[in-house]
Structure formats: structure tokens, C-alpha cells
Amino acid sequence: MTDLDSFIAGLPKAELHLHIEGSLEPELMFELAQRNGVEIPYESVEDVRAAYAFTRLQDFLDIYYAGANVLRTRQDFHDMAMAYFERAAQDGVVHAEIMFDPQTHTDRGIPFAEVIEGLLSAMAEAEAKHGMTSQLILSFLRHLSEEAAFETLAMAEPWLDRITAVGLDSSELGHPPVKFAQVLAAAREKGLKITLHAGEEGPPEYVYQALDLIEADRIDHGNRALEDPVLTQRLAEMGMTLTVCPLSNLKLCVIDDIAQHPIDRMLQAGLKATLNSDDPAYFGGYIADNYRAVADARGLTRDDLVTIARNSFTGSFLPADAIARHMAAIDAYVGAQA
Numbered sequence: 001m002t003d004l005d006s007f008i009a010g011l012p013k014a015e016l017h018l019h020i021e022g023s024l025e026p027e028l029m030f031e032l033a034q035r036n037g038v039e040i041p042y043e044s045v046e047d048v049r050a051a052y053a054f055t056r057l058q059d060f061l062d063i064y065y066a067g068a069n070v071l072r073t074r075q076d077f078h079d080m081a082m083a084y085f086e087r088a089a090q091d092g093v094v095h096a097e098i099m100f101d102p103q104t105h106t107d108r109g110i111p112f113a114e115v116i117e118g119l120l121s122a123m124a125e126a127e128a129k130h131g132m133t134s135q136l137i138l139s140f141l142r143h144l145s146e147e148a149a150f151e152t153l154a155m156a157e158p159w160l161d162r163i164t165a166v167g168l169d170s171s172e173l174g175h176p177p178v179k180f181a182q183v184l185a186a187a188r189e190k191g192l193k194i195t196l197h198a199g200e201e202g203p204p205e206y207v208y209q210a211l212d213l214i215e216a217d218r219i220d221h222g223n224r225a226l227e228d229p230v231l232t233q234r235l236a237e238m239g240m241t242l243t244v245c246p247l248s249n250l251k252l253c254v255i256d257d258i259a260q261h262p263i264d265r266m267l268q269a270g271l272k273a274t275l276n277s278d279d280p281a282y283f284g285g286y287i288a289d290n291y292r293a294v295a296d297a298r299g300l301t302r303d304d305l306v307t308i309a310r311n312s313f314t315g316s317f318l319p320a321d322a323i324a325r326h327m328a329a330i331d332a333y334v335g336a337q338a
């Protein structure tokens with residue numbers, strides 16, 4: 001481990017953009033397929049990894065939804081989430097806001113309760129074992145209808161006190177935020193925060209919609225906002241948090257080379273950027289790998305990395321006292337390293 005590797009691993013950080021279904025490693029996929037008697041179209045773990053060659057978001061989504069088919073029981077969701085928390089703890093994650101896609105499961109006949117209770121029990125275990133806090137973000141699949149999103153929100157009703165936010169994920173192009181304006185407003189009425197994917201593949205216009213029509217609390221990705229200087233300045237001035245995912249951007253061909261990643265341009269423009277892993281089992285790295293990849297490729301300084309870690313807490317949905325505690329922990333860490 002280099003000095004920078006250990007600095008990054010020890011830096012207290014929050015993960016704000018993580019699809020729990022995207023943390024399903026091929027090894028666990030095989031184990032669950034066997035446990036549940038589900039056929040998967042792969043011979044081996046190597047075979048699965050070889051299939052993870054994508055040229056755009058949709059290529060990935062097709063494989064990701066197929067992979068989720070092995071998830072059947074509460075125990076499966078628990079095991080998947082626990083594997084993520086164990087891995088995240090090694091990377092210095094002390095708080096994680098995890099997205100889940102209920103429709104991917106309820107549309108296959110898996111009860112909403114099985115999905116969420118499995119995740120909640122893993123969240124409790126991660127807190128007991130590692131002191132890691134976590135929150136749930138319910139993502140609506142934007143390739144489906146707003147009516148289907150309303151049905152999902154209704155299913156979630158008994159658990160709304162354990163869900164922090166709602167969001168939009170899945171195929172972005174052709175499914176602008178405005179398509180879900182009413183269901184997102186209804187979720188806000190129920191006290192939920194809103195964070196949505198915008199400007200990953202979609203144009204700056206979708207980011208404007210996220211601000212003007214949805215009044216989003218956070219933007220997931222947001223890369224393409226940089227194409228519009230007025231929008232960039234507005235995001236910077238309002239202190240909007242962007243949950244940026246470099247290895248995802250590389251794997252999904254949002255960028256051609258990690259050396260082109262705009263993270264340093266984002267910071268220079270005053271954007272409140274964070275670094276996250278998105279779907280680590282599919283994109284070849286967890287959160288510390290993402291910090292390392294851009295630190296190497298874009299020459300980020302330790303100060304830049306600390307700024308990003310601070311942004312991950314101030315951009316979280318934690319209460320102010322918890323954010324203050326995490327900021328103090330960063331101060332102590334930086335002080336001890338000096």
C-alpha cells in the first residue's frame with residue numbers, strides 16, 4: 001500500500017451514490033443462484049466478469065437487471081448488503097446512503113417487505129459491528145411509468161419512516177425528470193428528500209429540470225452540467241452536491257479515459273463534488289478505488305481529497321449534529337497525518 005492508498009483508506013468518508021444491487025459480486029451471484037435454484041447464463045465467475053464490457057448505460061442495465069434475478073429472499077438482500085458494508089468499512093466509509101430499486105424485484109413477484117427488511121437488518125448489523133450508519137434511498141426506475149412509481153411509493157408506505165429519500169435511476173435518455181414530477185412531489189409531501197440521476201447520459205436540460213421542476217436536494221452524476229457554464233455556476237452558487245462516480249463514468253463510456261475525468265474541473269468551478277462507486281461489482285472498484293483512480297489520473301492533492309470527503313458529509317442527509325461529528329473526525333485525522 002502506498003502512502004496515498006493508506007491516506008485514502010483511513011480518511012473518514014460517506015458514500016452517497018451506491019446502488020445496492022450493483023454491489024452484487026459474481027461470487028455471491030453464483031452462491032445465490034445455487035441457493036435459490038435459479039439458472040444464470042454464465043458458466044463461471046470469470047465468464048460473468050467477461051460479460052461486463054459496456055459501451056453505454058443501457059448495456060450495463062440489461063446485465064444488471066438480469067443479475068438481480070438471483071435475489072429472492074430477505075436473507076439474500078441481507079447477505080448482499082452485508083457484503084457491501086464489510087467492503088465499505090475497509091475503505092473508511094462511516095456512513096452510506098444506499099439506493100435500492102424495488103421495482104426490479106416487485107415486478108418479479110418478490111414482496112417489497114422481503115427486499116426492505118433484508119436491507120434494514122443488514123443496516124442494523126453494520127451499525128452494531130462497525131459503527132457505520134446508513135440510510136435508504138428508494139429509486140424509481142425511469143424507464144417505467146410514473147403510475148408504476150406511484151404504486152411503488154404506495155407499497156413503501158409502511159416503511160416511510162425508515163426511508164430517507166427517493167430518486168430516479170435506470171435509462172436516462174428519453175426519460176427526463178419532468179416525467180416523474182408528480183410522484184416526486186408526492187414523496188416530498190411525505191417528508192422524503194429527493195436525489196436523482198441527471199446529466200450522466202442526459203443533456204444539461206435534464207439537470208435544469210432537476211433544479212427548476214423537481215427542486216432536487218442532490219444530483220447524482222451531473223457530469224454533463226459542465227457543458228453549460230451558466231448551469232455550472234448556478235450549481236456552484238447554490239452549493240448543490242453532485243455524487244460523481246469516476247469508475248462508472250469510465251466503464252459506461254461517459255468518458256473515454258480516466259485521464260479525462262472532470263473531477264478537478266468540477267472542484268475548480270466551485271462545484272460541491274463527492275466521489276462514489278455507483279455499482280462497484282460491475283465497474284471494477286469500490287469507493288477508495290474511485291478516490292485513488294482520480295487522485296492518480298488528475299493529480300488531486302490530499303487537500304482536494306479531504307475537501308471531497310468533507311463534501312460527502314455536508315452533502316449527506318444526516319442531521320447537523322452528526323455532520324459536525326464527522327467533520328471533527330476528519331479534522332482529527334488530518335491533524336494526526338500532518
Ligand SMILES: Nc1ncnc2[nH]cnc12
Pocket residue numbers: 019022057064169170171172197200248278279
Ligand atoms: N449509473 C446508473 N445510472 C442509472 N441507473 C442506474 N442503476 C444502477 N446504476 C445506474
Ligand SMILES: [Zn+2]
Pocket residue numbers: 017019169197220278
Ligand atoms: Zn447510479
